[in-house]
Amino acid sequence: MDTIIPPSRLEAVVEQELDALPIIDIHTHTFDPAFGPLLLWGPDELLTYHYLVAELFRARPDLSPTRFWEMPKTDQADLIWQELFRRRSPLSEACRGVLTVFQRLGLNPDVDTLDPIRAWFRDQSPQTYVDTVFGLAHVQKVYMTNDPLDPIEREVWEKGFERDPRFEAVLSLDSALIHWPAAVPALRALGYDVEEALTGRTLAELRRYLSDWIERMTARYTAISLPPSFRYPNPDSALTLLYTRCVLPICRERQIPATLMIGVRKLANPALRLAGDSVGRSDIETVEALARDFPENRFWVTMLARENMHELAVAARKFANLVPFGCWWLLNNPSLIEEITAMRLELLGLSFVPQHSDARVLDQLIYKWDHSRRIIGRVLAAKYRDLASAGWPITAAAIRRDLATLLSRDPA
Ligand code: RAT
Ligand code: ZN
Numbered sequence: 001m002d003t004i005i006p007p008s009r010l011e012a013v014v015e016q017e018l019d020a021l022p023i024i025d026i027h028t029h030t031f032d033p034a035f036g037p038l039l040l041w042g043p044d045e046l047l048t049y050h051y052l053v054a055e056l057f058r059a060r061p062d063l064s065p066t067r068f069w070e071m072p073k074t075d076q077a078d079l080i081w082q083e084l085f086r087r088r089s090p091l092s093e094a095c096r097g098v099l100t101v102f103q104r105l106g107l108n109p110d111v112d113t114l115d116p117i118r119a120w121f122r123d124q125s126p127q128t129y130v131d132t133v134f135g136l137a138h139v140q141k142v143y144m145t146n147d148p149l150d151p152i153e154r155e156v157w158e159k160g161f162e163r164d165p166r167f168e169a170v171l172s173l174d175s176a177l178i179h180w181p182a183a184v185p186a187l188r189a190l191g192y193d194v195e196e197a198l199t200g201r202t203l204a205e206l207r208r209y210l211s212d213w214i215e216r217m218t219a220r221y222t223a224i225s226l227p228p229s230f231r232y233p234n235p236d237s238a239l240t241l242l243y244t245r246c247v248l249p250i251c252r253e254r255q256i257p258a259t260l261m262i263g264v265r266k267l268a269n270p271a272l273r274l275a276g277d278s279v280g281r282s283d284i285e286t287v288e289a290l291a292r293d294f295p296e297n298r299f300w301v302t303m304l305a306r307e308n309m310h311e312l313a314v315a316a317r318k319f320a321n322l323v324p325f326g327c328w329w330l331l332n333n334p335s336l337i338e339e340i341t342a343m344r345l346e347l348l349g350l351s352f353v354p355q356h357s358d359a360r361v362l363d364q365l366i367y368k369w370d371h372s373r374r375i376i377g378r379v380l381a382a383k384y385r386d387l388a389s390a391g392w393p394i395t396a397a398a399i400r401r402d403l404a405t406l407l408s409r410d411p412a
Contacts (some may be wrong), residue, residue, distance in 0.1 A: 003142035003393035011381035017399045018377045021368060022140035023407050026300075026325060027223070027259070030365070032167035033126045033223050035156050041113055041119045041129055044288050046101060047077035049361060050274035052084065053092035056339050059083040059271065065271040066081040066239035078114065086111050093333045099368035104136050104366050126253070127325045130362065134166060137365040140408070141166045142357075145223055148213045149175040149186045157216055168410075169217035169258075172208065173224040173247060180238040198238060203245050221257040221300065221411045222247055228263050228280030233288050244294070257411045261328060262287070263304030278328055279304045284311040300353075302326045309340050313347040323411075325353035332358065333366070337375045345383055350405045360386045376406075 005013050031039040053076075057063060060083055068076060084095050104107050107117055121163050124132070134140075146169050176183045181196035188194060193203045213219065224243070234240040251258045268278035282303055290297055300323045303312050309324075311329070315323045324344065327337045338357065344352045352374050357368035380402075384394045 002397040004393040004395060004397075005181065005384075005388075007385050010384045010394060011378070013396055014377045014384065014399055014403075015374075017396060018373045019138065021400075021403050021407060022138060024410060025139050025142040025357050025359070025365065025369070026353060026411055027145070027170075027261075027302075027358060028142045028365070029358065029360040030142060030167075030362050031144055031317040032161075032164045033130055034161035034164070035105075037124055038153060038156075039130075039362060040360060041126065041133075042124075043117050044073050044077040045361040046072055046098050047080045047096065047114075048093050048364055051365070052053045052080050052098075053275040054272060055065065055092055055094060056080050057275075059088065065273075069273070071202055072393075074118075077390065081114055085109075090237040091219065093371070095408060097371065098371050100367035101363045104370065105132075105363075119130040122156075124255045130164075130166075133362050133365050137369045139267060139357075139369060140367050141168060142359070143220065143411075144169055145171050145172045146174050146217055147172045148190070148209075148217075149183060149188075170218060171214055171219040171222045173222055173243075174211065176206070177224065177239055177242050177247070178226075180242060196314075198241055203242075206246045207236065207250055210246060214250065214254055219256065222251055223259040225261045225264050226282075226384055227265060227284040230262060230286060231283055232286045232293075244290075247299050247319060248294050251298075251318075252294075257300050259305070259325075259411065260287070260290075261302050263308060264329075279360070281307050282304045284315055285307060285314065287322065287397050288315050288318065291315070291322045292373070295321060297321060298412070299323070300325050302328045302362065304330060306331060306336060306340075312353070313344050316348055316352065323352060324348070325411075326356040326358075327354070327356055327372075328356075332372075334375050337372060338379055341376055341379045345379065350402055352406075354406055355411065 025250055033039050049320050050409045056079065057065070071079070084090055090096060090099060101116065107120055108115055144167055145151060148157065178186065182257070184194055184196055187206070187209060189208070192209045194202045194205045210222070231237065232240050232244065247318050248258060260284040263279055265278045265280045266275050269276035282305060287299070303309060303311060312324050316324050327340050333341065334386065341354050344354065357365055359365045359368055384399070388394055
């Protein structure tokens with residue numbers, strides 16, 4: 001029989017079990033190595049991550065974004081290193097992340113130059129580096145975000161390749177749906193007879209597009225990143241109509257979840273490109289109405305505004321077909337992960353997914369999981385201590401089982 005862990009040892013055992021847990025990362029922007037240049041890795045990609053680009057302009061308000069974007073990537077990386085690591089202590093979460101990556105790789109950064117680090121990376125091949133990163137992050141597989149309307153990505157899918165089972169596919173809907181009818185020419189070029197007007201034929205053809213690409217990619221779910229203004233019901237919105245009349249029926253037919261990431265205000269500052277997206281408070285009643293009116297669909301939802309997180313957890317208590325996941329992007333910071341994870345455990349027990357990495361650069365799997373594991377472990381240990389105080393016996397086997405429920409689970 002598994003022995004009962006004394007309260008004073010709970011934190012250490014949770015940490016140990018979490019370190020040993022092979023995590024399933026349900027939302028990333030990284031790619032199977034077969035996608036070649038789409039798989040980003042290495043110090044220049046790490047340093048030019050859009051989270052850090054935003055911070056560069058905090059440090060250098062005088063710098064023109066146009067000038068920055070004209071610079072070669074290595075110069076951009078050098079500038080970010082200089083401004084955010086040399087000239088001031090790299091206290092932000094995104095800065096700390098770069099240092100965690102270097103440290104876990106056994107690299108000792110020289111504050112004056114990135115050259116030795118770049119030299120180390122030149123000796124890595126993408127294939128072996130993927131193994132290194134998955135090993136250090138202790139991640140068993142990741143879900144990509146795949147866009148058939150991206151010509152570079154589509155070419156790889158069309159040509160076909162041997163899949164690396166550690167990279168699951170996800171059909172991203174953003175490019176096809178969000179700015180309808182912007183995608184009409186691209187969809188037509190792929191042979192789908194859609195037109196701007198939302199006729200029966202257009203809806204049927206869009207369903208065919210979704211179905212074909214779910215099939216081709218073996219996509220495990222559909223994903224969409226939505227603005228705070230997204231509403232359902234909303235008879236005036238093409239996006240809402242396309243989502244409910246095309247996406248949801250196809251997800252039902254294919255028996256895959258529909259993932260919604262709600263609350264991004266794209267290009268609040270267009271000059272900063274990806275770094276210029278902001279946050280807005282979204283409408284929880286929309287999420288509840290979708291879960292209620294489409295009971296046969298399974299919804300995996302995250303929201304970008306901290307203000308939405310409590311109501312999302314409450315909504316999930318009302319609808320079994322709704323799974324909250326992750327501390328997304330601007331919420332992926334230790335203080336917020338701590339607060340959100342504790343609140344979710346209190347309201348939902350184990351019926352949510354505490355985190356995803358959102359890694360855009362492969363190496364980020366290392367730091368995002370290293371940092372999240374620590375916070376989630378601390379929060380869980382406190383909850384187990386509370387249970388122990390209530391007289392409940394806690395064993396390592398129970399902790400292992402609970403952790404697997406939280407962090408080694410496929411969206412289903
Ligand atoms: O976290 C990010 O990198 C964001 O830019 C977005 O990609 C976001 O996660 C999304 O999936 O839309
Ligand atoms: Zn993302």
